[in-house]
Amino acid sequence: MREAASLTAVSLLALLPVLSILLGGVNVVHGVEELQDYYTYKTEWYENLVDHFGFAINSTFKQRYLINDTHWDSQHGGPIFLYAGNEGDSEAFAQNTGFMWDIAPEFNALIIFIEHRYYGKSLPFGKDSLKPDPKMNGYLTSEQALADYARFVTEFKSTRKGAKDSPVIVFGGSYGGMLAAWMRIKYPHIVNGAIAGSAPVAQFDTPCLNFGRIVTSDYSFYSKSCSGVISMSWAAIDQVGKDDKGLQRLQSLLKLCSKPKSVEPLKSFLTDVWTNVAMMNYPYPTEFLMPLPGNPVKYICRKMSPTTVPTDPVAILKYVYEGLNVYANYSGKAKCIDMGNADQIGADMWDYQSCTEMVMPFCYNNVDDMFEKSDWNFTTYAQGCQERWKVTPRPKMADIMYGSKKLKAASNIIFSNGLLDPWSSGGIMKSISDSVVSIIIPEGAHHLDLRGSNPNDPVSVIHARKLERSFIRKWIQGAQHEASRVYTTLWL
């Protein structure tokens, strides 16, 4: 599935030229030079176990983590803010989770970004880790990643001066948000609370149509004709690209750098583009896969909203080009549109994860959504996984391990979701208890709340961050002194 390619690709947005930090009413504006020093950290390494759950192998690997103690009060048990690394290079996360950096001074917190095994520089078997060989890849699971973090935190606290009594708050966005929530669920004796931004923990058993519907609604909200153009484009591509000459015509119409081998990769590319834009629908300009304007869906739709959606395929594709060109060439510097532009955060192994444990069903019907009709077929999906990775997916694994929405026994987790974000389809959208709380950010795209504050932030995300800070404070206080309440052992 295309969406399975990477949950958080889009979370790794580059720095803004000017960042406004709004904290407790204090509005600090950093200039460009200051920003370059804002996300500073040391790189350290921890020798972790390849298999935490068994003894068939006894290998270890060097796991990278980035650490900043600028604001840490190591004299009085200042807290540890731990980012639960996602599917990508940890530096990208350190530089794109401004919320943690913004609030570290307020809490006198130590900041740590730990890198997820099999990503970035944390490769259990070096480059062999990435080859499609179950003996090499087989230890890439969320359970092993969480155990990495659990063991790391335990050892760190017992060896680092001043950290012994530090409460630990875990943060994460997208898949990292799932890990943050699950970390609190599985290791509550190690982490005191979790901020899980846009974490689709229930994506495994969410109706497969839901994701595409939300992407579509982002476009329809601007205009029905904008989503209408996209909706009609699949048939238009098929019609135009039915032979080699037609594929040439598609290249020319969409100004592609090379002629597509068939219509399939082109349609796949466009599905990714429209989805990525919806995920990245932030209210200010950002850069990641591509530089994008603020409110990019609106920006794109403005260019592809005819009064009446044409029926002529070539006319439709001319509108598609207008939108695509924003995504692929906002800078205006590209001479053609490169379909082969893969992710740049090193999320390659996410495809393996989605072929093993992270089996999230997606489907489209071109009626409730603007995408080409495509059923969810697990058999076909599993065949592809066998071909690419020599593994058989376990579609029930994550729900057995983590319980999807059945989180009544959990505590100290905030699940935040933006309604612009298609991943909210698998999010916790209702509070489950007093301490497993759902925060909805109506104007939010993919974990906007975890980004650094910005003058263009909607009020809702400012409130979300305030609430998150108040919960964090409560969790830290709860950890710092034992509950005064006395419970009675029952002597019989």
Next chain:
Amino acid sequence: MREAASLTAVSLLALLPVLSILLGGVNVVHGVEELQDYYTYKTEWYENLVDHFGFAINSTFKQRYLINDTHWDSQHGGPIFLYAGNEGDSEAFAQNTGFMWDIAPEFNALIIFIEHRYYGKSLPFGKDSLKPDPKMNGYLTSEQALADYARFVTEFKSTRKGAKDSPVIVFGGSYGGMLAAWMRIKYPHIVNGAIAGSAPVAQFDTPCLNFGRIVTSDYSFYSKSCSGVISMSWAAIDQVGKDDKGLQRLQSLLKLCSKPKSVEPLKSFLTDVWTNVAMMNYPYPTEFLMPLPGNPVKYICRKMSPTTVPTDPVAILKYVYEGLNVYANYSGKAKCIDMGNADQIGADMWDYQSCTEMVMPFCYNNVDDMFEKSDWNFTTYAQGCQERWKVTPRPKMADIMYGSKKLKAASNIIFSNGLLDPWSSGGIMKSISDSVVSIIIPEGAHHLDLRGSNPNDPVSVIHARKLERSFIRKWIQGAQHEASRVYTTLWL
């Protein structure tokens, strides 16, 4: 360590000739014939994964479970009582956990005893599972066992008619009690509550002297000279058995079937004997490794409590023989005492578990306890593990995974402990919250509460079982209807 041999060897006591079932004031007395039909079950098999946490291997194995639906209300979501199998044959547990059978009618419950991987007939790689080869043994961990149970319950509920909405209560004694508690901690979306009898979840970081002190106090409580004889016996054995002729003399004094090769195996055997008797210190006759009288410590001490403990080694060993002979030959039928009498429940792989994850430190000083002075030396311990199993123990693993006593975030667990039981040294002896409750049974030996009711039960265990039933009822009711309280999602 000797005590590491098997936590629950002693829990598998054979049936009593007459069993009194005390339930809600109703006192039912079963005759011998009835009892033979009391523990009846069908044997079924479930195909489980060898590795739940990774994809390096994709093997499965047949896991045995025993099931009884005599009292199950499958029409109205009657609960499932699941026994979390320990280190041994599941049939032994089914026949020695009378509490579950006694209360099943009251709750209209389905009873399931699932067998722990690598024990009984649930061998992932057949007989190769037991060979000292990490590739074969490496999947024997508590985490894998819990995941076995989690996957089994999930699949069972989704496929067995009537089980879909059944609440699940998990029971276990000793290591099985640890598994029961950890099952609720790690998989609260799958099990609704846990009765953890004599579960030493904190044994990994308990001071190593504590266990032996409790064994000793059981003997000292009868008389100081009883524990005094044992305390002096180690030097006496060394003194007598210093050469081959002396070993022959030891054989003759203690009526051993064969001459010990050195004093070490004899001292090890005796340490096990005195410890086992303390664990099995039930108020009525039981049978397991050996037939034993009721209150066996008292019975034995009556035979080895001289007015003054003699200094002559031979005189001491004559008393030792008197006590040993009760344990080894209560029936009076044995012609000699067999030191090679290993456990009969198939707990062989516990030694492997204690050499990997279940690293419980034990030590003795012969001052605070009656055992031979013996330090806890992890290096030596680890060397032995390497020699026997080719593995390196991970002494911090269990605490990282499960948190020892740090269970504030847990819920719906009863930890019951008897004060006669040396394993209470690693138990939860204080309630941790309103729903993680400690029950102390002053007159209780090793998980007495999980045994069937008996006319000789002390009042404390009758009360303990009543309390446990009331918690079970509460957990089931909690599972059957969603909390009426409405939690507010925070829309911002």
